[in-house]
Amino acid sequence: MDSKRLTLFAGHYGSGKTNIAVNYALHLAEKGKKVCIADLDIVNPYFRTKDSERELKEAGIELVSPKYANSNVDLPALPAESYRLVQDKSVYGIMDIGGDDRGAYALGRFADFIKAEDDYRFVFVVNCFRPLTSTVDDAIEIMREIEKAAGLEFTCIVNNSNIGKETTTELFLTTLDFVQDLSEKTGLPIWMHTAERSVAEGLSGLTVLPMTLQKKYFDLPD
Amino acid sequence: MAERILMKGNEAIAEAAIRAGCRHYFGYPITPQTEIAAYMAKKMPKIGGVFLQAESEIASINMVYGAAAAGMRVMTSSSSPGVSLKAEGLSYIAGSDVPALVVNVQRGGPGLGGIQPSQSDYFQATKGGGHGDYRMIVLAPASVQEMASLTIKGFDLADKYCVTSMILADGTIGQMMEPITFEDTEPKVYDKPWALTGTEGKRKHNVVNSLYLKPDELEKKNFERYEKYAEIEKNEAMWEEYMMDDAEYCVVAFGIASRVAKNAVVAAREEGIKVGLIRPITLWPFPTAAFEAAQDKVKAFISVELNMGQMIEDIRLATGCKKPVSLCNRTGGMIPGPDEVLEAIRNAKKGAL
Numbered sequence: 001m002d003s004k005r006l007t008l009f010a011g012h013y014g015s016g017k018t019n020i021a022v023n024y025a026l027h028l029a030e031k032g033k034k035v036c037i038a039d040l041d042i043v044n045p046y047f048r049t050k051d052s053e054r055e056l057k058e059a060g061i062e063l064v065s066p067k068y069a070n071s072n073v074d075l076p077a078l079p080a081e082s083y084r085l086v087q088d089k090s091v092y093g094i095m096d097i098g099g100d101d102r103g104a105y106a107l108g109r110f111a112d113f114i115k116a117e118d119d120y121r122f123v124f125v126v127n128c129f130r131p132l133t134s135t136v137d138d139a140i141e142i143m144r145e146i147e148k149a150a151g152l153e154f155t156c157i158v159n160n161s162n163i164g165k166e167t168t169t170e171l172f173l174t175t176l177d178f179v180q181d182l183s184e185k186t187g188l189p190i191w192m193h194t195a196e197r198s199v200a201e202g203l204s205g206l207t208v209l210p211m212t213l214q215k216k217y218f219d220l221p222d
Numbered sequence: 223m224a225e226r227i228l229m230k231g232n233e234a235i236a237e238a239a240i241r242a243g244c245r246h247y248f249g250y251p252i253t254p255q256t257e258i259a260a261y262m263a264k265k266m267p268k269i270g271g272v273f274l275q276a277e278s279e280i281a282s283i284n285m286v287y288g289a290a291a292a293g294m295r296v297m298t299s300s301s302s303p304g305v306s307l308k309a310e311g312l313s314y315i316a317g318s319d320v321p322a323l324v325v326n327v328q329r330g331g332p333g334l335g336g337i338q339p340s341q342s343d344y345f346q347a348t349k350g351g352g353h354g355d356y357r358m359i360v361l362a363p364a365s366v367q368e369m370a371s372l373t374i375k376g377f378d379l380a381d382k383y384c385v386t387s388m389i390l391a392d393g394t395i396g397q398m399m400e401p402i403t404f405e406d407t408e409p410k411v412y413d414k415p416w417a418l419t420g421t422e423g424k425r426k427h428n429v430v431n432s433l434y435l436k437p438d439e440l441e442k443k444n445f446e447r448y449e450k451y452a453e454i455e456k457n458e459a460m461w462e463e464y465m466m467d468d469a470e471y472c473v474v475a476f477g478i479a480s481r482v483a484k485n486a487v488v489a490a491r492e493e494g495i496k497v498g499l500i501r502p503i504t505l506w507p508f509p510t511a512a513f514e515a516a517q518d519k520v521k522a523f524i525s526v527e528l529n530m531g532q533m534i535e536d537i538r539l540a541t542g543c544k545k546p547v548s549l550c551n552r553t554g555g556m557i558p559g560p561d562e563v564l565e566a567i568r569n570a571k572k573g574a575l
Contacts, residue, residue: 046397164400218394218398
């Protein structure tokens with residue numbers, strides 16, 4: 001897959017934006033790119049980019065995250081360094097944006113810079129197994145709300161349909177019609193599909209980003 | 223089989239409530255349960271329901287009181303400090319014997335505390351919270367699937383006994399995502415002859431009230447209410463046992479702590495320690511029968527809690543202090559790792575040998 005200088009991930013909350021942003025950053029770094037990832041989530045104080053701080057650091061990826069992320073302070077403020085991504089054109093910038101329209105407001109302040117440079121992908125991440133984006137019409141409704149809040153129109157779709165640990169390659173293949181339909185109705189191309197590594201292995205003929213997901217110690221014993 | 227969908231715990235509560243026939247939600251936002259309100263705000267207008275963000279927690283619980291008195295399936299949700307604000311309303315609802323569902327997705331306390339997961343409202347949920355002699359049915363989900371199933375169960379129990387059912391969850395289960403299934407079942411409908419539905423001039427008017435100025439009448443009312451509570455204690459206790467058949471040690475944990483504890487039980491078994499787990503699903507009524515069965519079998523209990531040791535008191539009461547009960551706990555938003563629970567199991571073994 002080709003890369004634009006800026007890649008902005010947005011979508012319904014719980015669609016998988018953060019996992020994709022982190023894995024895509026690691027993917028770019030592997031290819032030798034200088035990468036900076038910004039956590040712009042002002043909505044959800046849990047499960048954020050900063051959880052992957054160690055892996056990102058080891059891969060030489062710079063992380064910009066709100067000062068109070070993961071600190072038990074629920075303060076929706078963004079650091080000034082966030083501008084680094086839009087202004088420093090020597091880095092590949094990745095923005096992980098908070099869920100729904102409420103999260104996308106954070107992008108609004110950067111929208112003019114992003115449009116002026118015009119070297120970006122604004123990615124709509126979708127999981128058709130999420131209850132509020134389980135129909136194409138519902139997904140489009142959320143898509144439009146986000147665009148309105150962000151002041152930016154989506155340029156492509158990423159299919160991240162999954163049901164967590166129970167996802168199989170067969171199940172993933174059943175989602176292709178959904179995302180194809182979404183693509184046709186919106187006129188947006190499917191940039192890629194994303195799936196956990198073992199699921200991704202079985203997918204041939206598709207552009208897939210295989211992902212490594214974090215294991216939590218409150219996962220139940222197998 | 224019905225389709226698997228991927229949900230956050232908070233969303234599962236909201237969707238389950240809708241499927242249980244709840245069309246009235248009143249609340250006030252607070253982390254880490256805001257997704258419940260957000261989901262209701264999105265869905266209720268589309269299905270002819272009411273979503274109302276009240277001006278405060280106190281207002282929202284009194285709206286619940288009103289809708290419950292009118293015979294509606296109604297709910298509110300909040301997190302620890304917000305539930306404290308609702309305490310007065312909870313007492314009035316209990317004193318009026320109307321059914322309601324209240325969700326507490328707990329965070330660290332006391333006071334404003336923090337926003338990370340906690341189980342430190344165990345006392346508040348099971349021993350009162352509001353004033354007066356009363357009880358609530360307290361359900362403690364340990365998975366996203368149970369967030370859904372216990373919400374539906376909670377509405378049914380509330381209607382059956384005219385009490386409040388409380389879902390006592392925590393920030394982790396509220397936020398985590400798991401695949402779940404909703405069975406295609408119609409909501410149960412209970413007869414509510416006491417409800418304020420308008421007499422149409424055809425019957426004597428109903429009164430929903432918690433005011434009894436004559437002490438003998440109030441006493442009688444409380445006695446009657448406790449007969450109802452005794453029925454609930456007899457019929458509705460729920461728990462899960464895990465590897466208890468040959469267990470010499472018993473870990474006790476509910477909600478998110480039970481998931482960590484299960485991993486520790488598996489690890490301890492690998493070391494040859496015969497340990498099992500009792501997971502109370504109802505915290506009130508406390509599953510006393512499970513402990514009566516276990517107390518002669520095991521050498522010690524280990525209570526794993528995300529608080530300073532609250533359920534441990536109920537374990538001691540349920541077992542009549544026959545066996546030692548030790549505490550393995552973290553608090554303030556911290557969750558013990560399986561290693562910490564494993565160490566507590568090893569220590570219990572050392573102490574009991």
